[in-house]
Amino acid sequence: MFLAQNRKCFIAPSILSADFTRLRDEVVDVEQAGCDWIHVDVMDGHFVPNLTIGPPVIHWIRKTTKLPLDVHLMIEEPIRYIDEFRKAGSDLITVHVEACRDVKQTIEKVRVSGAKPGISLRPRTDISEVVPYLNLVDLVLVMTVEPGFGGQQFMSEMLEKVRYLKPRFSGFISVDGGINLETGAQTAREGANVFVAGSAIFKESNRKAYIEKLRKSVA
Ligand code: DX5
Ligand code: ZN
Numbered sequence: 001m002f003l004a005q006n007r008k009c010f011i012a013p014s015i016l017s018a019d020f021t022r023l024r025d026e027v028v029d030v031e032q033a034g035c036d037w038i039h040v041d042v043m044d045g046h047f048v049p050n051l052t053i054g055p056p057v058i059h060w061i062r063k064t065t066k067l068p069l070d071v072h073l074m075i076e077e078p079i080r081y082i083d084e085f086r087k088a089g090s091d092l093i094t095v096h097v098e099a100c101r102d103v104k105q106t107i108e109k110v111r112v113s114g115a116k117p118g119i120s121l122r123p124r125t126d127i128s129e130v131v132p133y134l135n136l137v138d139l140v141l142v143m144t145v146e147p148g149f150g151g152q153q154f155m156s157e158m159l160e161k162v163r164y165l166k167p168r169f170s171g172f173i174s175v176d177g178g179i180n181l182e183t184g185a186q187t188a189r190e191g192a193n194v195f196v197a198g199s200a201i202f203k204e205s206n207r208k209a210y211i212e213k214l215r216k217s218v219a
Helices: 020-032 053-063 081-088 101-114 155-164 182-190 209-219
Strands: 010-013 037-045 071-076 092-096 116-121 139-144 174-175 192-196
Touching: 010 020, 010 037, 010 081, 010 182, 010 209, 020 037, 020 053, 020 174, 037 053, 053 071, 071 116, 071 174, 081 092, 081 101, 092 101, 092 139, 101 116, 116 174, 139 155, 139 192, 155 182, 174 182, 182 209, 192 209
Parallel strands: 010 192, 037 071, 071 092, 092 116, 116 139, 139 174, 174 192
Antiparallel strands: none
16 A cells, blocks of 8 residues: 555655645645645643644545555553544554653554554654664654644755664655755655655645645655
8 A cells, every 4th residue: 555656655645735615625636736645733722722623523534545645643541542543444554752651662562453553753852862763654754843843944954864763774764844846855865765745735726736846856
């Protein structure tokens, strides 16, 4: 499902910036525009100062698209909800290293559920914090803004984390926050291969043209 597309780079629009009154159409639109995954931001108002959506909405997104659902859990103690997120249709489930009491156990729970596990870290968390888990996960999500909101500015200091991961991790290296044509190209040069973009894609009326440009800029 993931690599059958024979791609080196994956474009994952973050529906946080979609028009939620037309969520189904927005998902269908970016799918038809040629994106690879749908990125879903889950926030609990504790781990981050914002609230978004949970398993019921993911359940309905699952019914509208065949694309992999890349679910980014910005919630405290995500282990409590892994089975629900998997049952709702998540394909990749990424948890934050800062949010888990037992990171290894949480990752294992994701693996056993049948989803692909990912680990993420906030901008101020040192990359060394995720190193013990690199052999357990399929994806590392490098936050390139402070998690919580779309539309923020890319933090170029995070390029160093991608650079560090490149020779040490053979899975998906995902970048999330402030990704556009320019920052997509910068992160790709350092080794990123999954590009999460919310506002840059959804503010465009022609998403297909933008995704094509983004794909070229990260190629
Ligand atoms: C922020 C989320 C991101 C966000 C990205 O906490 O994890 O996925 O939607 O939005 P942009 O691309 O607008 O920075
Ligand atoms: Zn995200």
